[in-house]
Amino acid sequence: MGVITNLTRMWFTRTIQPFTFKREYDRLLPFAECENLGLYVHIPFCKSICNFCPYCKVPYSAPLCNRYIDALIQEIHLIGRQHKGRKKVTSLYFGGGTPALAANRIKEIVSALNEHFIITEGIGLELHPDNVRVELLQTLKDAGVTKISIGVQSFSDKYQKLLGRKKIDTAALAAALAAVPFETVSMDFIFALPGQRYNDLKSDIDLAFSFGANHIAIYPFIDFTFTESPVSAMPKKEKRALLDAITNYCFKKGYSRNSIWTFSSEAASNYSSMTRDNFLGFGCSATSLFKRQFKINTFDPDAYCKRIHSRKPATSLTLRFTRRQRMIYWLFWTAYSTKVRAADFQTFFGVPLKKMYGFELWLAKQFGFLTEHKGSYEMTLKGAFYYHYYENFYTLSYIDKMWGIMRKEAFPKEIKL
Structure with a gap:
């Protein structure tokens, strides 16, 4: 490879x-000069750790989570104050982890960001299906969240078991989404799982739109070396046939293709933190992309908090582009x-x-x-x-x-x- x-x-x-990332940081980040700048906030806590997930996450602890959010808000002000006035940005996305575990503090985080940035295209946040409850959704909406992405992975019990997850209460999920509407409701699915067929994925997509989604993402399963998943990836020929078939199905249904993996039933519905010319990240493992450099924060929550408390950026590595x-x-x-x-x-x-x-x-x-x-x-x-x-x-x-x-x-x- x-x-x-x-x-x-x-x-x-x-x-x-090669691309060379070095252990260095800049106290002043050049985001003020960037156009089409997006914002990203990472909250790394999960109640249970999915063995297939490669992202930066740690088991949830209320004291650690609160200490982390305190440092996160401090980082926002530390960086945000580097630009005089409020910088116009496209969007804000919360990822994880499970950001909903800090739902009671999302409004506080958004308020801190609003002191330094003008968000023009809405606020998105990732959810576990267990989080899709009326009270929690209303808390997020009151905090300014306009888009949600639900990590369903599959509605099939067979594939939920394969991924080490429990059955989804689809009736409760649909009822909560109907009670608290959002501009975009996206549902994520994994494709190219062992034995997965066209009808399996088609069923997931049809159910997603029937339960209230107006956007779906079908991400390929990738077997990272550092995860503990026993699942093996689908062979190339089968994967291509499945991707082509499900893409043609979405086109036949009249869905718009927003990216390689995403489709929407409404033209204005979109959910993507990736397609930005530049972006500024806050929190553990968050990355920042500027015109001449790429930065990635430390993955260690304790190290992150210590670095921020010393009033230094949490940058772990920096790549300076040619x-x-x-x-x-x-x-x-x-x-x-x-x-x-x-x-x-x-x-x-x-x-x-x-x-x-x-x-x-x-x-x-x-x-x-x-x-x-x-x-x-x-x-x-x-x-x-x-x-x-x-x-x-x-x-x-x-x-x-x-x-x-x-x-x-x-x-x-x-x-x-």
Whole structure:
């Protein structure tokens, strides 16, 4: 896997130099100069730890959670005060972990962010199905949350057991969603599980929309080396057939494709914290992406709190991009939406897309991965699958290695990818 990602990286960046993350931080973060800036807040606590989940999370403890939220609010002010006035941002997303375990403090966190930022496209928050209760949903709505994403994974008892989760009370979930409406109700599902078939996934999607969702995400199962999941990934040929079939089904139903994995039944419904030119992250493991650098906070909640209490950023590692590295990063994550507009690339980098990657775009069209229309490149079904296929290599070669190290070391000296 490393060979494929390394060769691709060297080709697109035109250098043999790896992405080098170093143990260093900047007291002043350059977010004030960023356009199309998103915000992300990570709350790492879970009541039970799912063995397939790779994200930064720790068992819930009320004292630790409150101490962590105190530090989180302190970090927001520490960074937010670096910009005079209130910076306009696109959106705010809460991830985890299970952010709902801190539901009584979400309003406090949002208030702290509102002192420094103007949020223009709403606030999203991830939920476990057990969290979908009228009282808790109303608490979140009162705090300003406009979008929710529910980690269903599957409505099938068979796959819930396979993933080590309990049966979902679908009647209670549907009733709560009907009682407390949100702008976007997204439901997440895992596809490419062993033995999973088209009708299994189709049933999950149909049930999601019938229970009140207006947006769904079907993420591929990825077997991270540091998780304890006994589940093995589906073979490539079966995975492609399943992804193509379910994509065509969503198109047939009239759903809009928002990204590689997401579809919505209403044009205005969207839920994605990833497709942003720049973003600023707060909390353990949160990342920040700026025009010339990428930063990731420590994964250790205690180390995070200590660093913030010393009035220093919680940055664990920093990558300082070369221009070509930033271009390929921009292209990779912009393509997640299935579309890349040449005008957006030129606005961000000040140079035509075809001048930098004209040959690669021509080649992608010859292989049937892309179509081009009036300066916009859009993935075909084949292109979307191979994006997924490469993203799987990228995840296992880069993210798996980095997160595996950072789960063990609060502040690694250096990581080369």
